[in-house]
Amino acid sequence: MFRRAMFTLSMLTGLMLSGVMSAAPALAEQAPDFQLRSPMDNQSVKLSDLQGKVVLMNFWATWCAPCMAEMPHLQQMYTDLKEQGFEVISISIDDARDRSKIKPLVKSKGLDFTILWDQGSRVSQVYNPSGVVPMTVIIDKEGNIIEKKTEYAAGEECELRKTVIGLLEIEDPNVPEQCKH
Numbered sequence: 001m002f003r004r005a006m007f008t009l010s011m012l013t014g015l016m017l018s019g020v021m022s023a024a025p026a027l028a029e030q031a032p033d034f035q036l037r038s039p040m041d042n043q044s045v046k047l048s049d050l051q052g053k054v055v056l057m058n059f060w061a062t063w064c065a066p067c068m069a070e071m072p073h074l075q076q077m078y079t080d081l082k083e084q085g086f087e088v089i090s091i092s093i094d095d096a097r098d099r100s101k102i103k104p105l106v107k108s109k110g111l112d113f114t115i116l117w118d119q120g121s122r123v124s125q126v127y128n129p130s131g132v133v134p135m136t137v138i139i140d141k142e143g144n145i146i147e148k149k150t151e152y153a154a155g156e157e158c159e160l161r162k163t164v165i166g167l168l169e170i171e172d173p174n175v176p177e178q179c180k181h
Contacts, residue, residue, distance in 0.1 A: 028144030073157035
């Protein structure tokens with residue numbers, strides 16, 4: 001019995017040292033709090049007020065074609081999962097001269113999740129110092145950053161959705177056709 005326990009322990013130690021298995025998960029980074037206003041209705045939103053929800057924070061710009069391609073997928077995910085404790089915060093990094101384009105674009109795309117404007121890019125500099133858009137941050141119910149992803153390619157919304165579903169700890173109520181593989 002002792003030999004079997006020692007063999008198992010040595011095998012597990014070998015796996016951990018080889019990188020196949022990690023000793024402990026890395027600690028998640030707490031999402032820095034911020035407060036921004038919506039260009040839609042001038043309401044103020046504070047990230048810490050959303051604790052207890054899974055938050056997908058997306059940095060984008062009106063001139064960014066990949067951002068526009070990603071937006072309908074974010075809207076679908078929000079529509080499907082908002083009742084389960086999911087929130088989308090979409091933060092425009094447009095400069096002051098392009099701010100007037102945000103509201104018409106949001107209305108034309110039929111987006112009803114939270115849209116914010118990062119005047120002066122002060123929040124973007126904290127979360128997205130490279131300035132690459134789109135850039136997505138997933139935050140768990142405790143306010144920890146779980147994942148950061150830059151850029152967008154078709155199909156990546158399925159992986160984002162799986163991550164969000166896992167954090168919500170639910171069955172996906174409406175898996176989009178493209179994500180059923």
